[in-house]
Amino acid sequence: xxxxxxxxxxxxxxxxxxxxxxxxxxxxxxxxxxxxxxxxxxxxxxxxxxxxxxxxxxxxxxxxxxxxxxxxxxxxxxxxxxxxxxxxxxxxxxxxxxxxxxxxxxxxxxxxxxxxxxxxxxxxxxxxxxxxxxxxxxxxxxxxxxxxxxxxxxxxxxxxxxxxxxxxxxxxxxxxxxxxxxxxxxxxxxxxxxxxxxxxxxxxxxxxxxxxxxxxxxxxxxxxxxxxxxxxxxxxxxxxxxxxxxxxxxxxxxxxxxxxxxxxxxxxxxxxxxxxxxxxxxxxxxxxxxxxxxxxxxxx
Amino acid sequence: xxxxxxxxxxxxxxxxxxxxxxxxxxxxxxxxxxxxxxxxxxxxxxxxxxxxxxxxxxxxxxxxxxxxxxxxxxxxxxxxxxxxxxxxxxxxxxxxxxxxxxxxxxxxxxxxxxxxxxxxxxxxxxxxxxxxxxxxxxxxxxxxxxxxxxxxxxxxxxxxxxxxxxxxxxxx
Numbered sequence: 001x002x003x004x005x006x007x008x009x010x011x012x013x014x015x016x017x018x019x020x021x022x023x024x025x026x027x028x029x030x031x032x033x034x035x036x037x038x039x040x041x042x043x044x045x046x047x048x049x050x051x052x053x054x055x056x057x058x059x060x061x062x063x064x065x066x067x068x069x070x071x072x073x074x075x076x077x078x079x080x081x082x083x084x085x086x087x088x089x090x091x092x093x094x095x096x097x098x099x100x101x102x103x104x105x106x107x108x109x110x111x112x113x114x115x116x117x118x119x120x121x122x123x124x125x126x127x128x129x130x131x132x133x134x135x136x137x138x139x140x141x142x143x144x145x146x147x148x149x150x151x152x153x154x155x156x157x158x159x160x161x162x163x164x165x166x167x168x169x170x171x172x173x174x175x176x177x178x179x180x181x182x183x184x185x186x187x188x189x190x191x192x193x194x195x196x197x198x199x200x201x202x203x204x205x206x207x208x209x210x211x212x213x214x215x216x217x218x219x220x221x222x223x224x225x226x227x228x229x230x231x232x233x234x235x236x237x238x239x240x241x242x243x244x245x246x247x248x249x250x251x252x253x254x255x256x257x258x259x260x261x262x263x264x265x266x267x268x269x270x271x272x273x274x275x276x277x278x279x280x281x282x283x284x285x286x287x288x289x290x291x292x293x294x295x296x297x298x299x300x
Numbered sequence: 301x302x303x304x305x306x307x308x309x310x311x312x313x314x315x316x317x318x319x320x321x322x323x324x325x326x327x328x329x330x331x332x333x334x335x336x337x338x339x340x341x342x343x344x345x346x347x348x349x350x351x352x353x354x355x356x357x358x359x360x361x362x363x364x365x366x367x368x369x370x371x372x373x374x375x376x377x378x379x380x381x382x383x384x385x386x387x388x389x390x391x392x393x394x395x396x397x398x399x400x401x402x403x404x405x406x407x408x409x410x411x412x413x414x415x416x417x418x419x420x421x422x423x424x425x426x427x428x429x430x431x432x433x434x435x436x437x438x439x440x441x442x443x444x445x446x447x448x449x450x451x452x453x454x455x456x457x458x459x460x461x462x463x464x465x466x467x468x469x470x471x472x
Contacts, residue, residue: 002341009302009319009365032366039361040342042320052319054366080355104431106409107343109355110362190430191344 075114180286
C-alpha cells in the first residue's frame with residue numbers, strides 16, 4: 001500500500017490567493033493541479049511537500065483561445081481539453097499528435113498541461129512539443145508576470161525555472177503562416193512513457209526552410225531540443241535528403257541511456273528516424289497551406 | 301485533519317480526513333463502498349475508476365480532499381431504483397467479466413463513453429478503455445458488453461442525470 005506522507009492542504013480561490021499561500025507556506029509547498037505526477041511521487045516518497053496548494057478550482061487558468069496571431073493555453077487546461085480543441089489542432093497538429101498518445105483517456109481528463117510541463121520529466125511529451133514550437137511560458141509571481149522561452153524553461157530533469165513562490169499560468173505559441181508540425185512517438189503500450197519521441201515544426205519560404213524547431217523526448221537531449229539539427233536545416237531546402245541528415249545530426253547530439261525500455265543504441269536510432277519522420281509529416285502538413293489548398297486525406 | 305463533504309451517488313457525506321487520504325480509500329474504508337476496487341495503486345490499471353463530477357478519474361491518484369464539495373459517482377450508483385444500468389446488463393449478458401476485479405472501473409468508463417458517444421465503434425470502445433487492464437484478458441467480451449449496452453438503450457443519458465437519482469437529493 002502506497003501512502004503519501006503527512007501533508008497540509010489548502011485550496012486556492014484565485015491565482016493571487018495561490019501566490020499568497022505559496023509565500024506563506026515556504027519553499028516546501030507544491031502546487032497541486034491534476035496530481036497525476038505529484039501524487040504518485042508522494043506515494044513513493046520521492047516527493048514530500050509540506051503543503052499542497054490545490055488550484056483545481058481556478059477556472060481563470062483553464063482556458064484555451066486563439067487571440068490574433070497567438071494560441072494561448074491556460075496552465076490548468078486538461079490534456080483532454082487540448083485534444084478536443086479543434087483550433088489548437090488546426091494551427092498546430094503536433095499538439096494533437098502528442099495528446100493522442102499521452103497517458104490514457106481517463107488520465108487525460110485530469111492531468112493538466114501546466115502540471116506536465118512543471119513536472120519536467122525527461123520522458124514527458126509536451127516539454128519537447130512546446131520546445132519545438134518555440135512557445136513562451138508565462139510565470140506569475142507576487143510582483144507581476146515574467147515570460148520565459150520554452151527552451152529556457154527546463155533546467156534539468158524534473159527542474160524548471162519556476163521558483164518557489166511562482167506559478168506557471170499560461171503557455172503562448174505564436175501563429176505564423178507557412179508552418180506545419182508533427183509529433184512521432186514509439187512506446188511499448190498505452191500509458192507507458194515513450195521509448196523515444198520527436199516533434200518537429202517547420203516554417204517555409206517557398207521550398208526553403210525559414211524556421212524550424214525540433215524537440216526530442218526521452219533520449220537525453222539538452223532542454224528537449226535538437227539544436228544542431230535545427231541549425232543544419234535553417235536556410236536549406238526541405239528535401240528528404242536534408243531531413244535524413246537532420247535526423248542523423250539529432251541522434252549524434254543526444255545522450256540516451258539504456259533502461260528497461262530499450263538500449264541506448266536503439267533510442268539513438270529512434271531519435272534519428274523519428275526526427276526524420278516528424279519533419280516529413282510537418283512538411284506534408286505545411287505544403288497544402290502554402291499552395292492555399294485543402295489538406296489531403298491521410299495527412300492527419 | 302480536514303472537514304470535507306462529498307456527495308457520493310447523490311448522498312452527502314461529511315467526514316474529517318487527513319489530507320493525504322486517497323479518494324479510493326475514502327470510498328472503501330470511510331464510506332464502506334467497496335465496489336470500487338483498489339488495484340495497482342499507480343494509476344495504471346483503472347480498477348479504481350469513479351466519476352468526479354462528470355469525468356472518470358483513477359481514484360488512487362486523487363486525494364479525498366480534492367473531492368470536497370464535489371460529486372462522486374461509483375459503481376454502486378450505476379443502478380437506478382434497483383434497475384441495473386444497461387452497461388451492467390451488457391456485462392452480464394455478454395460475459396464481460398471473469399474474476400470481476402477490473403469490472404467496476406470498466407463499467408464506469410464505459411458509462412462515461414456512452415454518455416458522450418451513444419453508438420461507439422469497437423475501436424472507440426477499445427480507445428476509451430485503453431487505460432484499464434483486465435488481467436483475465438477478457439477484452440473481447442468487455443467490448444461486446446459495451447456494444448450490447450449501446451444497442452440496448454444505454455446511450456442518450458444526460459451526463460450527471462444518474463448522480464442523484466438514487467436518493468433524489470442532489471446538492472448544488
